[in-house]
Amino acid sequence: MEEDYGDSDEECYYSEDGDSLDGLDTEEPRLTVPTKGSTTKVITKESLLAAQKEDLRTVMDLVSLREHHARTLLIHYRWDIERLLAVLVEKGKSALFTEAGVTVVEHLDDDSPLTSSSTIACDICIEDVTGDKATRMECGHCFCNDCVKFLHPEMQSLLLIKTLALTLSFEGWTEHFIVKINEGQSKRIRCMAHRCNAICDEAVVRNLVSKRHPDLAEKFDRFLLESYIEDNKMVKWCPSAPHCGNAIRVQDDQFCEVECSCGLQFCFSCLSEAHSPCSCLMWELWCKKCRDESETVNWITVHTKPCPKCHKPVEKNGGCNLVSCICGQAFCWLCGGATGREHTWSRIANHSCGRYKEDQGKNTERAKRDLYRYMHYHNRYKAHTDSFKLESKLKETILEKVSNSENRESKVKDFSWVNNGLCRLFRSRRVLSYSYPFAFYMFGEELFKDEMTSKEREMKQNLFEDQQQQLESNVERLSKILEEPFDTFSDDKIMETRMQVINLCVVIDSFCQKMYDYIDSDLLGPLQLGIHNIAPYRSKGVERASDLVSCWSTKANATNDCLTSGGIASGGASDRDRPSGSGSSDDSGCSSRKRARKDGGGFFDLNLPAEILDRN
Template structure:
C-alpha cells in the first residue's frame, strides 16, 4: 500500500508539473458554471468569441464520451458544485405556500388554515402527505400527528358539553356559544383566548399557538387565531410575520438569507449542501446549514468545527499572535497582506509565515507546514500529555484556518485597490478596461481557491489517519503552494507579465478542481 501510494503521488506530481509548465494548455475554471460569473470566466480562458464557440463544440463532443481527463475532472466538479436555486421575495413565498395549502386542503377535505398546520408539521412535503392519505384511516392519522385533531374525539372526551359552560381559565360560566374551542373540546371564553394568543405572539411564538389545556398539544390554525387578534392590528401584523417565518423555517426547500435585515428567501427544488448567493444583499452561504459556504467540508464537520472554535477561541487567540519574528534577523514583522510568502523588510529573508522556514524549500516537495504530524506514542502517555497534544493539534489547524480567513479579508481590500489602479491606468490611456480585467479575475479566482483551502483544515482535523488522508493532505499542500504563488504575483502584478499571472491562475484552478473532484461528497 505504501509503495503504491508513493508511486501514485510521484506520477500525480509529475503530471501536474507538466501541466504547470505548459502555458498554452488551458482548462476552464470551475467557476464558469456559476451563473453570475459565467461570461467573465469564459472570456478570460478563451479571449475570443471564436474560441468560445470552439470550446463549446469540444464540450459537445465530450458529452458523447470522448473527453480528456482534465475535462472529466472539470465536469465532475461542476456536477458536484452546480446548484439550481431561486431567490424569492416574501410575497412570492407566501403565494407558493398558499398554493400548497390549497392542494392539501382539497385532497384532505380541510380548510387551508388546517392544511398549513399539517404542512408545517410535515416540513411542507406535499407529495409525501398526499401519498400517505390514501384512505380515511390514514387521513385521521395525519390530522392527529399534525396536532389539528385530538386522538380522542371531542364527543367522547371527558370535556362536558352543556348549554352553559365554565371557562377553563377564568372559570366564568357562560353560554357555550360564547366559548371557543379547538377539536379537542377544551372551551375558553374569547377574552382568555385573546389574552393567550396576544401573549404568545408578543413572546415570539416559537412553536405557534397551542391549546391552553394542560398537556394538550393541539395547534390553533391561522383563521382561529385571527378571530381574536383582528381587534389589535399591530399584534395581528406581527402574528402574520411570525407565522410566515415558522412556515419558511419548517420548509425543506426554503432558507432565509443570512444577510442582515435581508428579506429574501432561497428556494431549491432539490436541497443540497451547496453555495447560494442572495441577489439582493449578495450574501453567500450554504443552503443546507446556513453557515458560510464550506466545501469540501460537509455541514456536520463545519458545525462541529465552528462550535469548537467558539469554545476554544480565546485560548487560540491568546497563543496565535498577529506578529512574528523573522527567523533570520529576529525583527518583529506584522503581516499586512494575504500572501504567506513573507520578505523581511530588514534582511530581505524570504520565509513562510506559517512554519517560518525558508520559502525556497516549499516548492520542491510536500508543503510540510500544512500537514500535522501525529505523535504515535500519545495513547501511552498520561492524561495531561494527551490533553496537551490535543490542544497542540487543534491550535495547529486553527492557526491555519484563521490565517487564511485573515488573508481572504486582506485580499478583498487588495481587490478594491486593484479596481482603483485599473481606473487610473485607463484614465492615463494605459490600455482599456478590458485589457486589465485579468487582474480582477485573478483576484476572484484567488478568493475562491483560498476559501476552498481554508475549509480543508476542519476536514483534515477530524479525518482519520490513513492513505486517504495522506492523499488529501498532499493535494491540500499543492493547492496551498499554487495559491501563495498566485497571491505573490497578484500583489506584485507590475513585476509580472500577463501570461505569467494567467498561467498561475490556470494551475491554481486545476489544483482546486482536482481536490474537490476527489473529496467533495454529494
C-alpha cells in the same frame, strides 16, 4: 503535477500562432457561466406571504382542501411537502388529516347557520344563547364567544367559592384564543372541548380576537406568517447582524453555502460563516478551540510543574532542578516531589528521585505533542485567512490597474481574465484556509480515533497533504501574478500573463474539485456519519440567492393580485379558501397548477402538454 494535469493544461492553453489580438474575446473561457437560474431564493418581508401561498396552493390542489386546512397540514409537517405526500401515499387521506388535527366534515348533524334569530345550547354554561353570540367549529363543538356573561345563576353561586382563575377558565372562545396566543400557541390552537384534536379555523380566531384586542390579532397573523420560516427546515433567517430582514429558501440540500442579497455568505446548515470543506461539527469545535483557553492550559502543562503544597503552576527559570515556589515549598523539577531547601551536586536534602513514572511522562509528552500539532494547523489556517484579507484589500488596486490598461492605447482591450482570476483566487484561498481545520480533526484522534487504524490514517493524511500542497503552490503563483503591474506591460507581456492566469485558474479549480471528491469518497464518505456532511464544491463560488418570483403569470399586475387576494390579514374567506375541486374560479391572476415531484427532486407541471412532460 504536470503529468496529472497535462491534458487540462493543453486544453486551456491558447497558442498565439495565427491569432490576432482582435480575436481574443471569443477564445477566452469564462468562469462565470450563466446558469438556468438559482435554486436558492431570497424571501423578503414583502415576498414572505407569496412564498407561503405558493406552498399552500400546492397542497390545496393536491389534496383538495381549503387554505386553512392546508396551512394546518403544512404546519404539522413543518412545511415539508415531500413528507406530507409520503404520509398521504402510505397511510391515506384519513390518517393524514387525523394526525394533523384537520377536521373536514361535509354534513353536520345540525348544519343550519348560526343567526341572531336562532338559538343554540352552549356546552359550557348549559344555556341557550342566540347564534350571533356563539360559534360552532368544524368539529361540531359549539360554545359561547364570551361565556362568562351567560352562566346560569346557580352555577354563578357555585363559582363564588372558586378562584378567579377557575372563573376565567370558563370564558368562551375569545378568552381561549387570547390565552393560547399569549402562550405562544398561535400556530395550532385546538378546540377547547375535552380531548378534541381539531385545529380551530384561523378566520374565526382572527375575527373574535380582533374585536377585543386588535393588536393581538395582528400578532396572531404574524405568528402564522413567520411559521413558514420558523418551522420550515428548508427556510432560515439570514444570520446577518444587524438583521437584513431576509430569509433564504433552498430547494433540495440543506448542506450548502449560500449568499444573501445583503452580501453575507454563510452555511445554511449551521448559520455560521461558509466553512467547507469543514463539516459543521468540525468548524464548531475549531472555533471553540481557538476561542477558549484550552491551548493556554496545554502550554502551562508543557512548561510548568504544579507545586506539591499549593498546587500552583511554577515555571523554571534556571538550570538547577531544585525549584522553590512563592509559597516557600521547595520541590524537585524532575519528579515534582517535595524536598528540603539544601542540596549538593549529587543530592537534594530529604529527597531522592524514585523510578521513572511512565504515566506522568506520557501525559507531558502527549500535551506537548498536541500543542505543537495545534499550532501547526492554526498557524497555516491564520496565514491563509490573513492572505485572503490582504488580497481582498488589494482588489481595488488590481481593478484600478485594469481600468488603466483598458484606457491606454493598446490592441488588448479585454481584461475580464483579471476578474476571473480574482474570483478564483478568493474562492481557492477560502478552501485552503478551511482545509487546515478539516485536516486537524480528520487525521487527529478527537473525532475519528476508532474509525481508522494508524497506518490507514497516515496513508490518507499523506494523500490529502499532497493535494493540499499542490493547491497551495498554485494559489500562491496566481496571487503573485495578479499583483504584478500588468498595466505597464507590453502587449506581448500582457498576453503571456493572461495565458498564465487562465491556465492557473483551470488547474486550481481542478485541484479544489479533486480535494472535495477525495474527502467525499475516501475520507468522510466511508464513515457514513451524517453529522459530518459538507457543502459540495461549487466552481463559481457560493451560490447567490435570487429574488423569489411567486406567480406563474407574466402579467404585470399578477404578483400584486397574488399578494392581496386571500391575504392572511383579511378577515373573511377568499376564493383561495374554496376547495380546488369545487369548480370555483380564481381571480388572483395565478392559474391553478397541479404539480408532481420528479425523480430528480424538482416539480413538474401536470397541466403541461404530454410532449413537454416527456422531454422533462
